[in-house]
Amino acid sequence: MLKAENISYQIDNKTLLNNISIEFNTGETTLIVGANGAGKSTLIKVLSKELNPTAGTITFNKQPIQSFKTSELAKVRAVLSQSNELAFPLLVEEVIMMGRYPHFDNKPAATDIAICKQAMELFDITKFKDRNFLTLSGGEKQRVHFARIVAQIWNNNTTETKLLFLDEPLTFLDIRFQLDFMNIVKEFIKQQNLIIIGVLHDLNLAIKYADKILLLDNGNLLKYGTPKEVLTSENIEKTFKITPHLYQKNKEETYLIF
Amino acid sequence: MKKIYLILVLLTIVAVIISIRYGAVDLSLKEILSALNKWFTDNPDLTLNERILLEIRLPRALLTLIVGSSLAVGGVLMQGLFLNPIVEPGLIGTSSGAAFGAALYFVLGATFSFNTGEWTLPIAACIGAMLSTFLVFMFAESKKQNKSSITSLLLIGIAINALFLSGVGFLAYIARDPQARSITFWNLGTLSGSNWHAVIIVGITSVICILIGLRYAKQLNALMLGTSEAKNLGVNVKALKIKVLIVNVILVAVATSFTGIIGFVGLVVPHLLRILKGSDNRYLIIGSVLMGGLLLSVADILARLLLAPAELPIGIVTTAVGAPVFIYLLRKNEYYF
Numbered sequence: 001m002l003k004a005e006n007i008s009y010q011i012d013n014k015t016l017l018n019n020i021s022i023e024f025n026t027g028e029t030t031l032i033v034g035a036n037g038a039g040k041s042t043l044i045k046v047l048s049k050e051l052n053p054t055a056g057t058i059t060f061n062k063q064p065i066q067s068f069k070t071s072e073l074a075k076v077r078a079v080l081s082q083s084n085e086l087a088f089p090l091l092v093e094e095v096i097m098m099g100r101y102p103h104f105d106n107k108p109a110a111t112d113i114a115i116c117k118q119a120m121e122l123f124d125i126t127k128f129k130d131r132n133f134l135t136l137s138g139g140e141k142q143r144v145h146f147a148r149i150v151a152q153i154w155n156n157n158t159t160e161t162k163l164l165f166l167d168e169p170l171t172f173l174d175i176r177f178q179l180d181f182m183n184i185v186k187e188f189i190k191q192q193n194l195i196i197i198g199v200l201h202d203l204n205l206a207i208k209y210a211d212k213i214l215l216l217d218n219g220n221l222l223k224y225g226t227p228k229e230v231l232t233s234e235n236i237e238k239t240f241k242i243t244p245h246l247y248q249k250n251k252e253e254t255y256l257i258f
Numbered sequence: 259m260k261k262i263y264l265i266l267v268l269l270t271i272v273a274v275i276i277s278i279r280y281g282a283v284d285l286s287l288k289e290i291l292s293a294l295n296k297w298f299t300d301n302p303d304l305t306l307n308e309r310i311l312l313e314i315r316l317p318r319a320l321l322t323l324i325v326g327s328s329l330a331v332g333g334v335l336m337q338g339l340f341l342n343p344i345v346e347p348g349l350i351g352t353s354s355g356a357a358f359g360a361a362l363y364f365v366l367g368a369t370f371s372f373n374t375g376e377w378t379l380p381i382a383a384c385i386g387a388m389l390s391t392f393l394v395f396m397f398a399e400s401k402k403q404n405k406s407s408i409t410s411l412l413l414i415g416i417a418i419n420a421l422f423l424s425g426v427g428f429l430a431y432i433a434r435d436p437q438a439r440s441i442t443f444w445n446l447g448t449l450s451g452s453n454w455h456a457v458i459i460v461g462i463t464s465v466i467c468i469l470i471g472l473r474y475a476k477q478l479n480a481l482m483l484g485t486s487e488a489k490n491l492g493v494n495v496k497a498l499k500i501k502v503l504i505v506n507v508i509l510v511a512v513a514t515s516f517t518g519i520i521g522f523v524g525l526v527v528p529h530l531l532r533i534l535k536g537s538d539n540r541y542l543i544i545g546s547v548l549m550g551g552l553l554l555s556v557a558d559i560l561a562r563l564l565l566a567p568a569e570l571p572i573g574i575v576t577t578a579v580g581a582p583v584f585i586y587l588l589r590k591n592e593y594y595f
Contacts, residue, residue: 050486074492087341087482088537098483101476102492132536152491 001025002047002163002195007056009039009046009219016042017053018219026161029189029196031206033231034216035240040199041167043216047197048079048165061161074102077163078152080145082171086133092144093129096120099151111156119151122184138172146181150188159193166198170205178202182209203244203256207231215239231256259541262534266548270323273555277322278315280559282567285311318452321460321516322558323551325449326523328464328513330550333524334542335471335506338478339499342408343532346524347510350415351390353519354422356511357445359386360518361429364440376455380463383515386422387507394418395503444518447573449558456516467509468547474502475539482537520573522580523550529584 002024009017016039024030032040045051047058049065058065065073078099086095096119100112108116120126123143128136133144146169153162166185170178182205189196200206206213206227213230215223217239223230236244236256244256279285285307293308295301304312329347336345347353363382397418398411430441477498480488485495514520531545554572557579561570 048490050489070489070494071492074490077490079487079490081487083484083487085484087484088343089532090479090482090537094479094536094538098480098491101480106476 001061001161002197003059004047005057005059007046007053007058009042009051010054016219017046019056020221021056022214022221022224024195024197026193026195027189028211029185029198029209030212030214031210032197032199032214032216033203033206033239034222037218038216038239039219040216042219043214044079044165044167044197044199048077048163049073050079060163071102074152076153076160077165078149079165079167080149080169081167082169089132089134091129092125092131092133092136093120095133095144096129096148096151099148102152115154115156116147116151119147119154122150122188123147139174139177142169142172143177143181146184153192153194155192161193161195164188164194164196166196166200168199168201170200170202178205185209203231203236207254207256228254259535262545263548266545266552270548270552270555273552273559274319274323277319277555277559278311281310281315281562283307283310285315313454314452317454317457318449318558319555320457321452322449322554324457324460324464325513325517325520326527326550326552326554327468327547328460328509328550329520329523329554330527330546331468331471331543332506332510332513334528334539334546335474335478335502335509336524337528338481338539338542339502339506340408340411341482343529344525345408345411346522347506347514348419348519348521348524349412351394351418351422352387352507352510353514353521354419354426355390356383356387356514357519358390358422358425358429359383359511360444360515361426361441362386364437364444365429365433376459380459380512380515384508384511387511387514388504390418390422391503391507443571445573446571447518447520447576448569448571449517449561450569451516460513460516463508463512467505468543470505471502471509472540472543474498474505475543478502478539518571518573520554521577522584523554523576526580526583527553 004020004022007017007020008015020043032043034040042051046053049068052066060068093116096116097108097112099119100108100116104112117126120129123146125140125143125147128140133141136144149164153164155162170181173181185196186209188194210227212225213227214221215230215235222239223235233244233246236242242258244258247255247257249255278290279287289305289307290311293304293311296304296308297312332352333346336347336350337343359382360379363379394411394414398407398414426441426445430438433441477488477493480491480493481495481498483491488495510524527546527550528542531542531549534545535541554576557575558572561572561575564570
C-alpha cells in the first residue's frame with residue numbers, strides 16, 4: 001500500500017501540489033486527470049521519489065519512502081515516462097536488459113534473461129530484439145521501454161507489492177497500440193501485485209481503464225473515486241472549462257464527447 | 259564479441275613482436291628468445307642487442323600498450339558520463355591540466371624536494387588534471403537545469419585548456435633549456451622515455467582504475483537513458499559522476515605523465531568499437547583495453563620507422579591519423595547526435 005499524507009510541493013514560492021492525502025491500494029489502477037499545469041507529473045514524481053515533497057510524508061508498505069535506498073526501491077518501483085531518448089546505439093535486447101540492472105551485479109542471471117524474454121513476448125517485440133534501438137520508430141521505441149519497465153519489476157515468486165508509475169505513456173502511440181498497451185497493463189496487474197498510478201490525457205481511456213480517478217485542479221485534490229463518481233459533467237466543467245456530452249453506449253460503457 | 263576480443267589479442271601480439279624487433283637496430287627472433295630466456299633465468303651476461311631489447315624495447319612496448327588502453331578507456335568513461343561520443347580527455351581540460359602539473363614539476367621540481375620519488379611526476383600531473391577537469395565540470399554545469407549541455411562543456415573546455423596551456427607556456431618561457439625541452443616533448447607526446455619504472459607505475463594505476471571503471475559500466479549504460487531514468491533504475495547519478503570523473507582523471511593523468519599528451523586515442527578507439535558491436539559500456543571498456551593498446555603500438559611503430567633512425571613524437575602520429583578518421587566517422591554516423 002502506498003500512502004501520501006498531507007504532501008505539498010513548492011518551488012520558487014509557487015505551490016505545485018497543495019496538501020494532498022491519499023491511499024493507493026494493491027491491485028488498483030489509479031489514473032490522475034487534470035488540466036495542463038494541474039500538477040499531474042509533479043505528483044507522479046513526488047510519489048515515485050524522484051522529487052522530495054516539501055511537506056508531508058509518503059509511506060510504502062508502512063515504511064517512509066525516504067528510508068528506501070535508491071537501489072533497493074528500483075527493484076519494486078518502475079517509472080515509464082514519455083521520453084524515449086538513448087544517447088548511444090544499443091540493441092533492443094540490451095535496452096530491455098537495463099530493466100534488470102537493479103537485480104544483478106555484473107552478469108545477468110538466467111532468471112533475468114528469462115524475464116526479459118517474457119517481457120518482449122508480452123509486448124510483441126521479440127521479432128526486433130536484434131535491431132539497433134535508434135533505428136526504430138517512435139511507437140516501437142516506446143514499446144521497448146514498456147517492456148523494459150515491466151521487466152524491471154517482474155517477479156516470479158513473491159507476493160510483495162510493486163509500484164508502476166506511468167507518466168503520459170501513450171504519447172507516441174497510435175490508437176491501436178494505446179488500447180493494446182492498456183490491455184497488457186491490465187493483464188500484468190492480474191499476475192503481479194501491483195499498484196499502478198498513471199497520468200493519461202484521454203479522458204475516455206481513463207474511464208475505460210481506471211479503477212480510481214484522481215482529479216487534480218491547480219495542485220489541489222479535487223476529487224478521488226471511481227471514474228463514474230469523479231468524471232461527472234460538473235467536475236469536468238470545473239477543471240477543464242469545457243462542457244462534455246455524456247454518451248451512454250450501454251449499461252457499463254460511458255463515453256465523453258466534446 | 260569474443261571473436262572481436264580474440265582478433266584484437268592476436269593482432270596485438272603481432273604488433274608487439276614487430277615493435278620489439280624493429281628500430282634503430284633490428285633484432286632477430288633468435289636474439290629476442292635468447293634475451294627473454296636470460297631474463298627469466300636471471301642471467302646477467304647480456305649482449306648489447308639483448309640489453310637494447312630488455313632495457314629499451316620491451317618496457318617501451320609494454321608502456322605503449324598500457325597507455326593506449328588507459329587513454330581509450332578514459333575516452334569511454336568520459337563519453338559515457340557526458341552522453342556524447344565526441345568527448346575525450348583532451349577536450350575537457352584533463353590533458354592540459356596534466357601538462358600544467360607536469361610542467362610545474364619539470365621547472366620547480368628541483369627547487370622543492372618532495373619525498374615521493376618516482377611518483378612525484380604522476381602525482382603532479384594528477385593534481386593539475388584534477389583541477390582543470392573539475393573547473394570545466396563546475397563552470398559547464400548550468401545552475402538552472404542542473405546539468406551540463408555539451409555546447410557549454412566544449413566552450414568552457416576550450417577556455418580552460420587555453421588557460422592551462424598559457425600556464426605551460428609561461429613555465430616553458432621561464433624554464434632553462436633542458437627543462438624547456440622536456441616540456442616541449444611532453445606537449446607533443448613521446449614514448450622514448452619509457453623505462454621499467456614507468457611501466458610499473460602506470461601499470462598499477464591503470465589496472466586498478468580500469469577495474470573500477472568496469473564496475474561502473476552497468477550504471478553508465480543506465481545513464482544512456484537520461485538522468486531521471488537512470489535514477490529510476492536505482493543509480494545514484496551524482497555519486498556516479500564524481501566517482502567516474504575521479505577514476506578517469508587519475509587514469510589519464512598518470513598515463514600521460516610519462517608520455518605527454520597523446521591525442522585522439524580516447525576518441526577514435528571507442529568509435530571504432532561502437533561501429534563493430536554497439537555501445538554496451540562493459541564491451542567498450544574491455545574492447546578499449548585491447549584496441550587502445552593495439553592502435554598505440556601501431557602508431558609507435560610508425561613513429562619510429564617513418565623517419566628512421568630519427569623518431570617522431572607519437573602524439574604527432576596519433577593526431578595526424580586520428581583527426582581525419584574522426585571527421586570521417588562524424589560524417590558517416592550522423593545519427594549519433
